[in-house]
Amino acid sequence: MTLEVGVLGYRFMGKAHANAMARLPMFFPDAPEIERSVLVGRDEDALTEAAARLGFVSISTDWVEVVDDVDVFYNLGPNHVHREPSVAALEAGTPVFCEKPLAPTLEEAGVMAEAARAAGDDVPAGCAFNYRFVPAIRYAKRLLEDGDLGELRHVRGRYLQDWLVDPDAPWSWRNDAELAGSGALGDLGAHTVDLLRFLVGSDDLAGGIERVSGHLQTFVDERPVEDDDGETRPVTVDDAYSAHLEFENGAMGTIEASRFATGHKNDHTIEIHGSNGSLRFSLERLNELEVLREGDRGYETILVTDENDPYVDHWWPPGHVLGWEHTFVHENYEFLSAVANGHAFEPNFDDGLAAQQVLDAIERSDDRGGWVSP
Amino acid sequence: MTLEVGVLGYRFMGKAHANAMARLPMFFPDAPEIERSVLVGRDEDALTEAAARLGFVSISTDWVEVVDDVDVFYNLGPNHVHREPSVAALEAGTPVFCEKPLAPTLEEAGVMAEAARAAGDDVPAGCAFNYRFVPAIRYAKRLLEDGDLGELRHVRGRYLQDWLVDPDAPWSWRNDAELAGSGALGDLGAHTVDLLRFLVGSDDLAGGIERVSGHLQTFVDERPVEDDDGETRPVTVDDAYSAHLEFENGAMGTIEASRFATGHKNDHTIEIHGSNGSLRFSLERLNELEVLREGDRGYETILVTDENDPYVDHWWPPGHVLGWEHTFVHENYEFLSAVANGHAFEPNFDDGLAAQQVLDAIERSDDRGGWVSP
Amino acid sequence: MTLEVGVLGYRFMGKAHANAMARLPMFFPDAPEIERSVLVGRDEDALTEAAARLGFVSISTDWVEVVDDVDVFYNLGPNHVHREPSVAALEAGTPVFCEKPLAPTLEEAGVMAEAARAAGDDVPAGCAFNYRFVPAIRYAKRLLEDGDLGELRHVRGRYLQDWLVDPDAPWSWRNDAELAGSGALGDLGAHTVDLLRFLVGSDDLAGGIERVSGHLQTFVDERPVEDDDGETRPVTVDDAYSAHLEFENGAMGTIEASRFATGHKNDHTIEIHGSNGSLRFSLERLNELEVLREGDRGYETILVTDENDPYVDHWWPPGHVLGWEHTFVHENYEFLSAVANGHAFEPNFDDGLAAQQVLDAIERSDDRGGWVSP
Amino acid sequence: MTLEVGVLGYRFMGKAHANAMARLPMFFPDAPEIERSVLVGRDEDALTEAAARLGFVSISTDWVEVVDDVDVFYNLGPNHVHREPSVAALEAGTPVFCEKPLAPTLEEAGVMAEAARAAGDDVPAGCAFNYRFVPAIRYAKRLLEDGDLGELRHVRGRYLQDWLVDPDAPWSWRNDAELAGSGALGDLGAHTVDLLRFLVGSDDLAGGIERVSGHLQTFVDERPVEDDDGETRPVTVDDAYSAHLEFENGAMGTIEASRFATGHKNDHTIEIHGSNGSLRFSLERLNELEVLREGDRGYETILVTDENDPYVDHWWPPGHVLGWEHTFVHENYEFLSAVANGHAFEPNFDDGLAAQQVLDAIERSDDRGGWVSP
Incomplete structure (x- = not known):
């Protein structure tokens, strides 16, 4: 069929x-x-x-x-x-x-x-x-689930872009609260929150996010309408956000995103420190994962393109790097397979909702000026 | 049609x-x-x-x-x-x-x-x-053609793999002189020589390669036949090579390749120093180019994924990185367009022959133990 | 005399x-x-x-x-x-x-x-x-004062160590509120806050820090007394902290420090994004500064060891790198020269107090669970 | 006394x-x-x-x-x-x-x-x-002596500077064959050859250098005398050299140096690949060593500043980096201790002679256009 x-x-x-x-x-x-x-x-x-x-x-x-x-x-x-x-x-x-x-x-x-x-x-x-379907991220999840990093202490997520640095960059639906909900927070922060939930949000690791403290900022209040002489529209969402997180086990998180990080195009990085090891990932070098395990003295830079690496056997021999778009092939494969087989698929709408709860808590925290629970 | x-x-x-x-x-x-x-x-x-x-x-x-x-x-x-x-x-x-x-x-x-x-x-x-169709390589060629690097002094190329490090890695046609011609030299060196010819081999830059001095080595002389109990076959090609080059304008080149570079999967790097600047490229980070221009004090790490970058406007927004396979899409586009329009296409068989002449000179030099001209 | x-x-x-x-x-x-x-x-x-x-x-x-x-x-x-x-x-x-x-x-x-x-x-x-006396930091300050980065949007500071990861690492005065005041916050955060004040805390740049929101955490509550069989003492300071900052001009800051960042020894990094450029510094590579200026597409990695670089003419030729201890030579030179000449010296006790006000505000914010002003 | x-x-x-x-x-x-x-x-x-x-x-x-x-x-x-x-x-x-x-x-x-x-x-x-007294180099030697890298296959050394790129950079004794002997070869190549001899030149590792093939080049033939109006003197030494080496065990070496490598100040790098592992060192980041051991998938970046690291216990706590000059303190300590105790010291004049023999062989090879033995 x-x-x-x-x-x-x-x-x-x-x-x-x-x-x-x-x-x-x-x-x-x-x-x-x-x-x-x-x-x-x-x-x-x-x-x-x-x-x-x-x-x-x-x-x-x-x-x-x-x-x-x-x-x-x-x-x-x-x-x-x-x-x-x-x-x-x-x-x-x-x-x-x-x-x-x-x-x-x-x-x-x-x-x-x-x-x-x-x-x-x-x-x-x-x-x-x-981004759950980047081979290096899947590989990182395996390490975490196997307990290679020990008890988690710190998680860090940062998503930097710079397409709004120019105050004359044109207005779009992404700058509007009605159409987009929020700005960098929803667009970029959603990815960060989901990745952290995916990687560490289980009872064996750091558990869920217990409370958050957020900070939103809009640097440029109105922007010109494209191709329209002189008309401007208000920017009603955040240009950047930052947040502290506290996880159930006491682990600390710091996350942020910006559309004003000059020189950064699509720079999403994740860093995790546990009692036995650490890891680092950067989307602009998505074929690589930096891992520090018990007994190591420094990070090992792993090119996650071996045939045993997640999804890689479907593609090319070791060292023949994949690109951003391959994450879509992997997620479409998993989703459509779930549909065909009547299986569950993750991330599902509950995951989407959970991320949203964190984003919403960050916004509420920014309004109140204090910590809130998601 | x-x-x-x-x-x-x-x-x-x-x-x-x-x-x-x-x-x-x-x-x-x-x-x-x-x-x-x-x-x-x-x-x-x-x-x-x-x-x-x-x-x-x-x-x-x-x-x-x-x-x-x-x-x-x-x-x-x-x-x-x-x-x-x-x-x-x-x-x-x-x-x-x-x-x-x-x-x-x-x-x-x-x-x-x-x-x-x-x-x-x-x-x-x-x-x-x-590899002529990597956006970062095309971008590098533009810089060179525009004279941004000045008169060329040094070129360096290195292609490192490690799939033969294990002496029990099985024999294949790539280890046989009859079937493959040569080993690392032909398989990997051909890429390096072609890239250098593409990037610097014009009269305005370093011109052609005037003479070469080569060194070939076979570390493991025979290998087991796969799935065959105990049978081995001789390795009749090089496991690794290195060569000096001298270009017409006096510029010096050093190139090498190996299938015994432990930990390296598909590590092809190119480095060029001219009187006004330098550049570096590495295939395992193929979206990046490091460039040092007149007046700069260090290398600028450029993510070659902007819409003005070669071929990039066909794909994704800035920062959404491409993979190894995209080079094939670009070369197929150019080749098939040439066919359809009856235009010339480069690299053509003369380019293939020219690379081969250099490889052959490297082998002859290794035989003779002295410099030879391609 | x-x-x-x-x-x-x-x-x-x-x-x-x-x-x-x-x-x-x-x-x-x-x-x-x-x-x-x-x-x-x-x-x-x-x-x-x-x-x-x-x-x-x-x-x-x-x-x-x-x-x-x-x-x-x-x-x-x-x-x-x-x-x-x-x-x-x-x-x-x-x-x-x-x-x-x-x-x-x-x-x-x-x-x-x-x-x-x-x-x-x-x-x-x-x-x-x-750390105000690292040549690369002085060089960064020049760039900022010359306006090369434009209006500041984001500052980021992070000081990571790992000497307390082991729960059996011995108790010291640095773990005691009476003797040390605070933990990672005072010991490491003081450096970060001072560097940010030095680099961006003027009216022409981001101005002062207007409000802060802080988070302190103690992961291990008591530690063994060294060479004492079985006795333990309570840890009454933070093992790690994080904070958001808001500057007078609206720029956002995120800073943090930890003694639980597995694999990091003395990793103090500063990152700044302005409307025209960005820069990055890392103490473990203290001879380098990464700078992105208007018109650049990526960060230029500058080895700050040229004879025109701050303090460098006193030492060695270009490329002969300095170490951590040289910062003390520079600050002693400046301080003792000020004493001998009866000149003012910075950073002075008011700078020390100002840093302390920020640290204190971070602690108060953590207590209250909301933003406070320094 | x-x-x-x-x-x-x-x-x-x-x-x-x-x-x-x-x-x-x-x-x-x-x-x-x-x-x-x-x-x-x-x-x-x-x-x-x-x-x-x-x-x-x-x-x-x-x-x-x-x-x-x-x-x-x-x-x-x-x-x-x-x-x-x-x-x-x-x-x-x-x-x-x-x-x-x-x-x-x-x-x-x-x-x-x-x-x-x-x-x-x-x-x-x-x-x-x-450079034998850089802690990271001593650490590398330990790894090699312990056999962590297995049988050696490739060694690579490169020493890049750029102080002669400008054709008007003034003449000095370093440009004169009588006074300096050779140019980049003797000045920079001597360091590279000695480091390789120190690291791999034992019978258990690659043994000695069996034959070499060299290439010397002078890009600018005469240079102005400083402060002298219009007078020039001939450059009678090499501006750059490259060489292949073959070691007794068949391992291949490629080394080179230049005073024309635009943008490089004091960039001395060593790379070694053995059958079980690899390592990389760069003088401009002399506190770091990159090591890949059996079972690793990538290089581990080690900050060689722990108290167990060679010489480090004499200095500062982990992560407080040393500079170029510390190598002189270490070698003076060892040399003067040898004098005081009447012990032997290495590297001695025989080591100096051995390096010279290799350099001389590289020059002879360049003259003859073929391989020679040191």
Whole structure:
């Protein structure tokens, strides 16, 4: 049976997922057979062009019927259109793969997670935190689960970009509280929080995040509308955030993100110190993991491209590095396999909600000027 | 018009090129339309499986008819089968894309280059030196051509692998002089020599390589045959080589490669010092280029993933790194565009021959124990 | 005139300063002439041995008379003996060089700063924040003062050590609130706060720190007494801290320190992002500064060992790297020159107090669970 | 008994050794007592100033009497004055510490080594290859001697500087064959060859260097005389060299040095690959050693500043990095201890001669255009 996939959104994320789906047969031959069936959006011309380029059979400007018709629904639109179509799909029994952050607000995320639970385990509702599928991150998780780092003491996450440094960089939906929910916090922080939850958020490791203290900042209050002479719109989200975390076992976390970190393009780093070892990861060198184990005196720089490394046997020989897009192939493989087999998939909407709870707590903390619990 | 492509070889290189061809429509929409038409090999069962996985319409165990039938012929077989089918294809007026090194011996390479010249400019004969198509390498070439590094003084190339460190690693055709021509020299050195020719081998830069002095070494003389109890076969090629180069303008080069560099998987580095600046590149961090320009005090580490960087606008936003395989997409795009438009393509068979002349000179120098000219 | 220097403390810091003083004549010939006159402590035998080794003329077990007799008094004892002898010296009109942090409590630091102000400008009272005297840090300050980084957005400081990771590491005065004031916060955080104040704390840059939010943690509550069978003492200070900062211009800061960062020995890093550029510094590679300026695409790794670099002309040719101890030579040169010339010296006791105010605010914030002003 | 030390030369090396001697009592209390007794040179005014600054009791413009009078003689003059005073001192039974390279020519080096042998074991004749005394290099040697790297396959050494890149950089004795013997080869290559001999030149490791193939180049043929209007002098030594080495066990070496490596100040790197592991060292980060051992997947970056590391217990706590000059303190400690105790010291004149033999072979090879034996 071929799974018919409907996809809402045809820009950056649309391209990333379409590419991932297109590559499955050659590299993951045991992935379910799928068809890029229908591409959903509002602008028919743009849709037509994108569908041809991205390999979709048809287009639709109405998601309502699509979510019912297809076997799987991908929601890759802006944050404010995550809830409605995703819930509708789940109510129709259609598995959903939704981009992160799950929703602009915690309330909406709660509704979505509730809908996913109601749909049941055989209707997977995935939240597309693709960085869980970097081989080096999977490798790090193995080390942590095997206890190689001992009891956790410190976790650190930092996501730096610089595309808003110029005060004349144009306004977009990502600068608007209504459309995006939050700024660097939701866009970048969601990734960081999810990775930390994935890596250390189990009872054997640091457990959950018990309380947070947050700081949000908007450096530039209004921005010009692109191609519009002189009009500006207000920036109603954060340009940067930072937060302390305290985990159940007492471990400390410090996380931050910025769109004003001059010279940094997509610099997401994770660092963890445990009683027996430490590790470091950086997205811009995503094939590498730095690991310090008991008895070591310094970090070992591991190129995670050996055939025993997670997912790597599907690709190329050792030392032939992968890129950012491969994380999408891996997550599509896992998600679509879960759909085909009626298995559970993680990260799911509850993971999306949990990340959102942390982000929301960071915002509440910033409002109150004090610690809060997620 | 759709170009029908015939491909000889379905292992590592077969997969790399099939993937590249498959990805063109989504990322390089102006690439010519092609069909992965026929996959050529000897073992029908393996061929059938590979053709299905790699997206080929049909299979053939006889290259003789294929080279005539198809619009383009890819020769991705072991080195000793490069000459005959490639020459046949060219004689039939079929453009050829052949993996490197062009041939096991200089003589065969000469025959192939002659055939390519005879076929004429509108029958492109490409030699698949994929590292010319790394965005950071293209960027480096721009800097060099713009004279940013001044007069060249030193070039350095090093290609380190470690898959033969274990004396019990099994024998393969890559260890045999008849089948492979040479060892690390031909397999890895060909890449280094081609990159140096590409980057500095023009009259405005260092010009050509005037003389070479080479050193070849075989550390382990025989190796066990895989799955064969106790049988061994002799290693008749080099495990490692090093060479000095002298360029026309007096610039000095030192190059080397090894399959015995413990801990290094696919570590190809290039370093260049000119009178006004320097640069460094490492394949295991292929998204980065280190550049030191006039007035700089240290190397600037550039992430070559901006939209103005070579080929990058076809892919993802800044900071979303590419992998090894993208070099194949770029070279396939350029080669197939050349075929469709009847343009010349570089690197061509003359480039393959030129690299071979340098490799051959290194071997002759090692034999004689003195400098020789390529 | 030869300055007679009295020094309280003969362990780690005693050795570092004695060495610095000993090296001045050869490398800073214009430094004032000094005599390592009297070494002060409690244990006469240990003092005698140390005085011989460190080149002191005499010893004393009573600081009271020393602070009056000498021309300069160095207070290098544990934090809880900073106040009394320093104040006594200043009241006697004797210049004081005191190790950091200035005092265990803000109140004591206030008393000391008051005494320094009362003593007047021609009685320098220095606080020995040696990292201000790293050539790379001075170079960074020049860049910042010249406006090369534009308006500041983010500062980041992190000081990681691991000597308490083992729960059986012995108790010392550094684990005691009475004797040390605080733990990682005072010991390591004082350095970070001072460096940030030095680098960005002027009106033209980010201005002062307007508010802070802090988090302190003690991972191991009691530790064995060394060489004592089974006795333990409570750890009454923090093992690690983290804090957010907000500067007057809205710039955000995140700082932290730990004695539980497995694998890190003395890893103090500073990172700054401004609207036009960024910089990074790491103490374990203290000869290097990474700088990204307007128009650059990545960080330039500068080896700050050229003869025009701060202090470097006193030492060795370019590329001959300096070590940690050289920072003490530079600060002793500046402090003793100030004493000899009756000039002001920075960092002074007001700088020590200012750092302390920030540390105190971090502790208060941790107590209250909310933001506070220093 | 106090050893009276006479030192010929008061510039760069004079300062480095005077500093080293001055620091011994505080950091190496078991070093023999010494007096910086007499400083030898030709220019009385300059000598007087230098003696005061460097802490010498007296000066002399005639080395002839000095070598007889003192207990130890340091020869830190230019290469062409190494032989005569050193031989005279040895003939007078005075231990000698001579800077590297031992002599401008192999013949002179042979005479010196002969004189050292004639003087006997209790008259140490040291050749000041200071890089043997970097803690990380000593640590590397331990690993090699313990067999941690297995059988050696590749060694690599590279010493890059850039002070002659500018064709108008002034002429100095270092550019003259008579005065210096050779250029980059003798000045920089001597260090590389000695380090490789120290690290791998034993029968248990790679053994000695069996044959070499060399390449010398002079990029700029004449240079202006400083402060002299328009006069130039010829450059009669190499600006850069490269060489292949073959060791007794078949291991391959590639070494090179340049004064034209734009952007590199004092960049001396050593890399070694054995059948079980690899290591890397870089002088500009001399506190670090990168090590890959059996079972490791990547290099571990070790900060060689722990108290168990060679010489480190004499200095500062872990993570408090040392500088270039500390290598001189270590070698002076070892040399002077050998003198005081009548022990042998290494590296001695035979080591200096052995390095010279390799350098001479590289020059001969360059002349002949073929391999030669040292």
